Structures are given as structure tokens and as C-alpha cells.
Amino acid sequence: xxxxxxxxxxxxxxxxxxxxxxxxxxxxxxxxxxxxxxxxxxxxxxxxxxxxxxxxxxxxxxxxxxxxxxxxxxxxxxxxxxxxxxxxxxxxxxxxxxxxxxxxxxxxxxxxxx
Amino acid sequence: xxxxxxxxxxxxxxxxxxxxxxxxxxxxxxxxxxxxxxxxxxxxxxxxxxxxxxxxxxxxxxxxxxxxxxxxxxxxxxxxxxxxxxxxxxxxxxxxxxxxxxxxxxxxxxxxx
Numbered sequence: 493x494x495x496x497x498x499x500x501x502x503x504x505x506x507x508x509x510x511x512x513x514x515x516x517x518x519x520x521x522x523x524x525x526x527x528x529x530x531x532x533x534x535x536x537x538x539x540x541x542x543x544x545x546x547x548x549x550x551x552x553x554x555x556x557x558x559x560x561x562x563x564x565x566x567x568x569x570x571x572x573x574x575x576x577x578x579x580x581x582x583x584x585x586x587x588x589x590x591x592x593x594x595x596x597x598x599x600x601x602x603x604x605x606x
Numbered sequence: 607x608x609x610x611x612x613x614x615x616x617x618x619x620x621x622x623x624x625x626x627x628x629x630x631x632x633x634x635x636x637x638x639x640x641x642x643x644x645x646x647x648x649x650x651x652x653x654x655x656x657x658x659x660x661x662x663x664x665x666x667x668x669x670x671x672x673x674x675x676x677x678x679x680x681x682x683x684x685x686x687x688x689x690x691x692x693x694x695x696x697x698x699x700x701x702x703x704x705x706x707x708x709x710x711x712x713x714x715x716x717x718x719x
Contacts, residue, residue: 588704594653595653597643
């Protein structure tokens with residue numbers, strides 16, 4: 493059974509803290525993605541990676557960075573958390589073109605920044 | 607960036623009835639991929655159905671089918687014989703290359719017993 497896992501389901505942090513969100517997939521997918529999900533805004537892409545050590549900015553990269561040191565792991569980093577980063581964070585993975593296929597999603601991390 | 611529009615923030619359907627969720631998108635490309643995803647409450651997002659734009663035949667998966675109107679850039683999802691387990695947030699998504707996906711804002715579906 494294919495699987496994308498995220499390190500935490502719920503996380504509470506304080507303003508200014510450095511926050512790490514981890515995502516691991518076991519499907520040998522090349523592509524990995526980080527989204528944030530907010531009511532009424534749908535899913536917005538923060539960063540994606542198409543290979544180890546490669547990354548591309550999505551639509552809302554400000555305040556975030558990412559790391560992909562191994563193919564199966566993609567980390568999202570909030571260098572200095574702020575209250576406006578309170579959100580649901582979803583990780584996803586997919587095969588690379590020409591195998592246009594679905595994205596497989598993790599369960600999400602609900603982050604609250606106080 | 608591509609835009610995907612879901613104009614119905616909330617929908618409801620009686621159990622065993624049929625409901626259609628709307629989605630429109632904006633693209634100048636001729637070959638692309640469209641998806642419907644389902645996100646049940648507090649559960650993982652999963653794929654419901656996918657459609658390749660070069661295929662004229664509408665995709666079908668059991669009780670789920672799409673009405674793909676390429677010229678109108680419309681991609682609606684029809685759920686037949688609705689069940690309580692169909693209650694979820696539904697997202698329409700577009701992808702050109704498989705390296706980036708663009709999602710709509712979602713439609714929350716309530717199934718009334």
C-alpha cells in the first residue's frame with residue numbers, strides 16, 4: 493500500500509520559533525510537494541522538488557524553505573514562525589513526467605502558531 | 607499560474623440521489639490532465655477520478671463520472687446513488703506536466719440521510 497507520512501498531525505509553536513515539518517514517501521516518487529490548505533483558498537503550493545537537492549518555488553514561498561537530502565524525504569522549514577502561518581500543511585508526491593499521474597497525499601499537519 | 611474555479615463552496619444531496627459538482631479552468635494548452643480529489647473530514651486526500659484532455663470519452667469510476675467539455679473548459683463531477691461516505695471536501699485539479707498541480711478552492715458536500 494502506497495504511503496506518504498508526515499511527522500506530526502498537530503503541532504503548536506510560538507512566534508519566532510524554527511519549525512520543521514517532515515514528509516516521507518515510500519513509493520520511489522521523484523516529485524514531492526508542500527501545500528498549505530486554508531478555508532476558502534483551497535490548496536496553495538509552497539515548494540516542490542523534482543529530484544534530490546532540487547527545489548522550485550511555488551505560489552507562496554515567502555517565509556518558508558525546504559530541504560530534500562534523500563529521495564524519500566522532503567522537509568518544510570519555517571525559519572521564524574509567525575501567526576499568519578497557522579494552517580494545515582499537506583505533503584504530496586507523484587511520479588515524474590511522462591508518467592502523468594495522481595498525487596498521493598499525506599494526512600496533513602495542523603500547525604498553530606501562538 | 608493556471609486557474610481552477612469551483613463556484614460552489616457548499617452542496618448537499620439526499621442519500622441515494624445524484625449530485626453534480628462544477629469546475630472550470632483556464633488554459634491555453636491542448637493536452638493536459640484533470641483530477642477530482644476527495645478529502646473526508648480529518649482524513650487523507652484521495653484521488654476520485656482523472657481525465658486526460660486528449661481523450662474524448664468521459665472518465666467513469668463506479669458511481670463517479672465526469673462531464674468533460676474541453677471547448678468550454680469545464681470538468682464537472684457527477685456522483686450517483688450518493689452515500690453517507692461521500693460526504694467530504696472535493697477539489698478539482700489541473701496539471702499540464704505532472705510537475706505542478708493547480709487546485710480549486712473546494713466544494714464541501716453534505717449527504718443528508
